Amino acid sequence: MKKMSPWKISLVPVLMFGFGFALVPLYDVFCEVTGLNGKNFEVFTGDKTTLENSGNHQTAVLQFLADADSRDNWHFKPEKKSMELQAGKLMTTYYEVTNPYDYPVTIQAVPSVAPGEWAEYLVKIECFCFTQQVVPAHSKVKLPLQVTLSAKAPKEVNHLSLSYRLYQSESLGGTF
Amino acid sequence: MKRVGISAVSALLLLSTAHSAFAEWGLNMTEGVTKVSQNIHGLHMTIFYICVVIAIVVFGVMLYSIIYHRKSRGAKAANFHESTTVEILWTIVPLLILVGMAIPATSSLIDMYDADDAEIDVQVTGYQWKWRYTYLKEDVDFFSVLATSQEQINNTEEKGEHYLLEVDKPLVLPVDTKIRFLLTAQDVIHSWWVPDLAVKKDAIPGFINESWTIIDKPGIYRGQCTELCGTGHGYMPVVVKAVAKDEYAAWIAQQAKEQAAAREVKDMSMEELMAQGEKVYTSNCLACHQKNGSGMPPVFPALKGSKVALGPIEDHIKIVLHGKKGTAMSAFAEQLRVSDIASVVTYERNAWGNDKGDMATPKQVKQIKESGK
């Protein structure tokens, strides 16, 4: 009878422990494929003129939401509550945030799009959420955002909601 | 004695199962007041009956064997132990039943995921342990907190009809209108559920989830948080008041006006502050810090004789405004008006034998709030 080595079989748990951690990047792929969590909006880095010449002229309403640890204190809010997006047309808008503290604060905005399955049709060209932002003490800053609707958007996509949740630097983790 | 007790209870149980599934006792899922909820109820009943039939067939055969193939009746055991035909049959037949179940389930699900545009957008934010409703297109934004008194919870007062399912300000919505809920949370994961609307969606910090409803009938619909979110998980009900469209329009206009007025700051006397402070304390602080300010150490510290309540008033105001990181103390800057915060701080410094004698004025609170220090 062929013997099974306990050492060999012990490799399985070791590999599976690693697999547990591999689930973290796999999960991101999963989110991208299925649209889970509304994280898979498109980040556009190419030539902007290619966006404009797509031929699709569909429109959709984009609604802006803002949340912070203590929303009123930070006065974190979008300049406009909503705006009309048109495929290929680049739209720029701002979020405003006031640092109420005596010291500069580093913030990170975490975006989320609803409905999650349509998030891929939101194209971000420029967003303050791509990097951390430093807000000087007692000052108000405008955070820019440039977006458009994807030319791939099917007809039924007539509205999107874009939400930002603001986190302060002290609550940020170390994975940046 | 014990046996009598058991048989009484089991008789009761049998009685209740006999009447089960038939709505009036509150034993079954509600049919609700939306197309989706009725659809789900129908699906639930269909699947339930299929399950009952399966159970009757399986248990029937079993009961037959138990009765007729028992050794005490002199039954002789047969010796068969496989039959490919039968085994293939009872793999295929359940598979077909499952396909039969999956078809209506899929179509209901597709209906529920219809993400078409809505007329009203409400952002629902879960906080430990209350809900915040923001009407996104209008300027209306408020918190909805449990209205049941601590006396009822602690059994010193008779419990009301809607014990634990009542709030100070319900979410008011019009009927026959498509309403979109955008759900998120401030701290931990919550889940917003109203059985009559068949809307249940998790509210997750940092992310936004979407759900929708069209309510058919005016009425008051009650639900609860359904994701364990800490100590107060059982105490954050959801109440939706569905009204006619014109009534809703009047209500929302009124709310917008009132909320604008509430932002103005007036001076208040010590008596006014203490009286209002007690009310604010009762509905916002009492669950953790207790009626007599004794708290539940170490999780919820006492306020009676505490360093904060007897220390500098600015620090006291700041803790109420901004909460304390890493503890269950939440920030009330957004939830309460400045006059409420001034009153509750004054109350905490002068109640239960705390005798600072000083008072926080609404102006002072406003100033601290805006300075943000």
Next chain:
Amino acid sequence: MSHAIDSADHHHGPDKGILRWVYTTNHKDIGTMYLILALGSLLIGGTMAFVIRAELFQPGLQLVDPNFFNQMTTMHGLIMVFGAIMPAFVGLANWLVPMMIGAPDMALPRINNWSFWLLPFAFGMLICTLFMDGGAPNFGWTFYAPLSTTYAPPSVTFFIFSVHIMGISSIMGAVNVIVTIFNMRAPGMTFMKMPLFVWTWLITAFLLIAVMPVLAGVVTMMLMDIHFGTSFFNAAGGGDPVMFQHVFWFFGHPEVYIMILPAFGIVSHIISTFSRKPLFGYTSMVWATASIAVLSFIVWAHHMFTVGLPLVGELFFMYSTMLIAVPTGVKVFNWVTTMFRGSISFETPMLFAIAFVVLFTIGGLSGLMLAIAPADFQYHDTYFVVAHFHYVLVPGALFSILAAVYYWLPKWCGRMYNETLGKWHFWMSFIGVNITFFPMHFVGLAGMPRRIPDYALQFADFNAIVSVGAFIFGLSQLIFVYNVWRTTIGGKGEKATDKVWDEPTGLEWDIPSPAPYHTFQEPPVVK
């Protein structure tokens, strides 16, 4: 073959005193210790259930505050899952697998000793958290982030280490079972001749080595988030609390089957013996078990239908979950057909086995209802779910363990348990378990969320009934404890024959009762 075990020179039998238990490498001793540990956990976890049910007897807060209530629900779940059900099955595997395959002991006897002795420390640490500042874990046995990370009591670190230790113990136990089954079968015992308990445990062991490390991974990530500033589950740092649920349930769903597959094996043996008929469809039983195990890896998100999964996700997990009904159905049909045209007698193990089939099927059918994603939006996180999983875990897993103890106890200790007490135990348990868990379906459907310390008035009547049932069920387990005690330590009860029952099949019935300290020193030949 004997080179695999170095305890072969212990012909004189066990050492005396406490050191016998500390140093033992004997599979029977270790099995006994696992079973005693499981019984202890069952009683501790049961006491916690008493606290929960006493508080829920009436609306309003009477006995405990909500925070302590949450600690009780959390600890009850953890202790019952990791401390009672799983160690009980490992204990049964220790006792039975070598005897069933004709091996003298487990393949790795010292590892076996170590994997047992890790457990008292793991559970000691877990129980100590109850007395720490801030209290024990209060975030539910599913410990969803961020409630279990950013918002957790300080004792969460001890909880994490405790999970790590019990995970290591389970993995070593599972490796041991796999190696034993692969290497130490008696000549002639091919895979398709193995008793079903061995088969189901082999598959369970593979599930264990596949998913316990994932659990270890997820708690490690929590530990890093809490203490080392990473952001696996913290949205602020680019992490995602929903990912916690995905990774947890990737472990959690196979875990559910870890707690039920060995039960399938046990029940198959018992039903066949007391129907005096060979098990119907042995081959399909093996295949059904294997396919349940495989399917368990692709159904995890049915625990998360309301987190906002996209439509395709909901559909995929709904269909895959429904598919599990097919192999599970095959098993139930096989058991019923085994009974059909048998010559059935109703000793205590058979009573528990029949109750298992009936009540597990009820739990399975409510599971099928829960699989229907649109309806799950109304069921999710209500008492309907509580009713469902208690039906599969209490009259499911626990009843099978009780049945197994009654069935094999005469072989282990050489004496028959008291049949009258056994019947009392069964009927009290059967009635109690149904009074406890059946009304939970109703309150769940009527809208009562799970994990709440206090509830609205319309749920009051059923909750009172449930609490009464829980006390009946809980207290009737004392009959079992007494019955086992008087048979083993008390030395009462008539002497068991070597076969114990009428014509049971399996190598364990070929050795004398009680089973000698060392069995199958010379491997038997299986024809």
